[in-house]
Amino acid sequence: MKSILKYKNLGKTILLGLVLLTLQSCFVAKDYTRSEVPETEALYRTENLPTDSLSIADVSWETLFTDSYLKEYIKEGLQNNMDVRIAIQQMAMAQAYAKQGKAGYLPSVNIGANVTHQELSKNSQFGAFLTNTSTDQYDLTANLSWEADIWGKIRSNKRATQAAYLQSVSGHQAVKTQLISSIANTYYNLLALDAQLEVTKETIATRDRSVTTIKALKEAGQVTQVAVDQNIAQFNSAKALQVDIETAIFKTENTLSILLGKAPQHFERNTLTVQKIDQEIQLGVPATLLSNRPDVMAAEYGLIQSFELTNVARSNFYPSLTLTASGGFQSLELDQLLNANSLFANIVGGLTQPLFNQRKLKTQKEVAIAQQEQALLQFKKSLLIAGSEVSNALFSYESETKKYEFRKNEVEALRAAESNSEELLKNGYANYLDLLTARQSALSAELNIIDSQLQQLVSVVDLYEALGGGWK
Numbered sequence: 001m002k003s004i005l006k007y008k009n010l011g012k013t014i015l016l017g018l019v020l021l022t023l024q025s026c027f028v029a030k031d032y033t034r035s036e037v038p039e040t041e042a043l044y045r046t047e048n049l050p051t052d053s054l055s056i057a058d059v060s061w062e063t064l065f066t067d068s069y070l071k072e073y074i075k076e077g078l079q080n081n082m083d084v085r086i087a088i089q090q091m092a093m094a095q096a097y098a099k100q101g102k103a104g105y106l107p108s109v110n111i112g113a114n115v116t117h118q119e120l121s122k123n124s125q126f127g128a129f130l131t132n133t134s135t136d137q138y139d140l141t142a143n144l145s146w147e148a149d150i151w152g153k154i155r156s157n158k159r160a161t162q163a164a165y166l167q168s169v170s171g172h173q174a175v176k177t178q179l180i181s182s183i184a185n186t187y188y189n190l191l192a193l194d195a196q197l198e199v200t201k202e203t204i205a206t207r208d209r210s211v212t213t214i215k216a217l218k219e220a221g222q223v224t225q226v227a228v229d230q231n232i233a234q235f236n237s238a239k240a241l242q243v244d245i246e247t248a249i250f251k252t253e254n255t256l257s258i259l260l261g262k263a264p265q266h267f268e269r270n271t272l273t274v275q276k277i278d279q280e281i282q283l284g285v286p287a288t289l290l291s292n293r294p295d296v297m298a299a300e301y302g303l304i305q306s307f308e309l310t311n312v313a314r315s316n317f318y319p320s321l322t323l324t325a326s327g328g329f330q331s332l333e334l335d336q337l338l339n340a341n342s343l344f345a346n347i348v349g350g351l352t353q354p355l356f357n358q359r360k361l362k363t364q365k366e367v368a369i370a371q372q373e374q375a376l377l378q379f380k381k382s383l384l385i386a387g388s389e390v391s392n393a394l395f396s397y398e399s400e401t402k403k404y405e406f407r408k409n410e411v412e413a414l415r416a417a418e419s420n421s422e423e424l425l426k427n428g429y430a431n432y433l434d435l436l437t438a439r440q441s442a443l444s445a446e447l448n449i450i451d452s453q454l455q456q457l458v459s460v461v462d463l464y465e466a467l468g469g470g471w472k
Contacts, residue, residue, distance in 0.1 A: 029152030029311040032304050035376055043286040043387025055284025057292045057469035061180050064279050069269050070187050073260060077183050080261030087172040094168035101161030104154040107146035114139050138337050141328035148321040156311035163305035170298035173471035177294055181465035185458050186256045191272040192454035197245045199446045200238055207235040272453055277460045289386045292468030299382040306375040313368035316361050319353040393463035400455045407449040414442040
């Protein structure tokens with residue numbers, strides 16, 4: 001008889017296993033493979049397509065920037081900037097969820113102690129036969145619950161949490177890249193403003209002397225009061241420009257303070273003329289954006305997460321195999337609770353197939369599929385944006401390099417025109433209006449060439465950021 005029961009139970013176990021294997025063949029959690037992305041060859045929009053995979057993005061910011069003050073400020077910013085610190089906390093939260101996802105294979109166990117007091121009615125079914133209708137029961141119980149990962153739901157959920165963590169890591173890297181770029185550009189802006197302030201102060205001194213000269217010419221009868229007034233107006237215009245530049249410097253220093261996570265203050269710095277970025281401009285093949293741009297990587301990890309959550313949503317339609325067990329001590333007398341005769345245990349294995357759930361499972365699946373498609377589009381969009389930013393930065397760098405030469409020639413010509421006009425006016429061979437026009441044009445040209453120097457530096461920094469540099 002025992003042998004028959006043994007084989008009967010074995011047969012049930014085998015049958016259950018075959019059913020589960022058959023069902024599993026209907027659904028197997030898919031593995032993520034990178035979807036087709038837009039053609040990357042034309043992303044940079046340049047005829048000189050790079051063939052070398054090396055990119056300036058692979059260069060450390062400590063190597064790219066040579067200014068000692070700038071390097072120190074970048075270090076401070078990476079340590080103290082509020083956005084970086086917020087991103088670190090976001091990463092810590094995602095890491096906690098990733099650890100929880102890894103623990104999905106483990107059973108849930110809890111333990112509890114209970115005291116139950118019961119008063120039975122004397123007119124009840126059991127109370128009528130008992131002389132003592134009051135009972136106390138003590139128990140110390142441990143409960144265990146474990147779900148078999150038949151359909152890969154736990155595995156997919158684990159992968160989803162890992163992808164979310166890696167997405168937060170890429171987000172942190174993106175913040176670092178943007179921060180380094182912002183600090184460098186703000187620092188260079190300060191240097192450009194310093195240079196413009198120096199030019200303006202020199203212009204003020206020159207125009208102050210010119211007012212004295214033009215007054216002397218008026219006394220000699222060579223010019224009228226109008227010429228004196230025009231020169232005084234130009235002098236005051238330069239003074240007003242000085243105030244504007246000093247205000248811009250003050251505000252730019254405050255901006256740098258925010259980036260460094262410090263109270264507003266003055267910052268020591270070098271001059272614009274000594275700034276050089278000697279690193280060779282290398283773009284790398286467009287496909288390197290997939291591994292260099294933190295925002296592109298973050299978008300792909302978001303796609304992986306939504307892909308795995310779609311696996312989870314699909315697996316919810318299939319039966320779940322759970323094992324639950326409880327055991328411990330149970331006694332009517334407290335002093336007998338830990339006695340061997342008070343031991344008890346229950347083990348239950350169950351297979352649960354969802355049938356009707358107010359359409360919740362189907363809705364979850366449809367939403368998961370839509371979110372996956374949304375994540376895919378976001379990934380493709382991020383790659384297109386990355387390519388566009390590289391293209392813009394590259395074109396700006398080439399344009400500013402060309403424009404600087406023209407600006408330099410313009411300044412030389414206008415400086416000569418100003419000097420010649422002043423000499424001619426002193427000797428009575430020129431009109432004071434010619435001198436005023438030459439002076440104003442020369443000042444504008446000198447300010448423009450400083451801006452051109454600034455834009456050259458900014459375009460390199462922008463290109464470095466667009467290629468995904470700074471976080472490595």
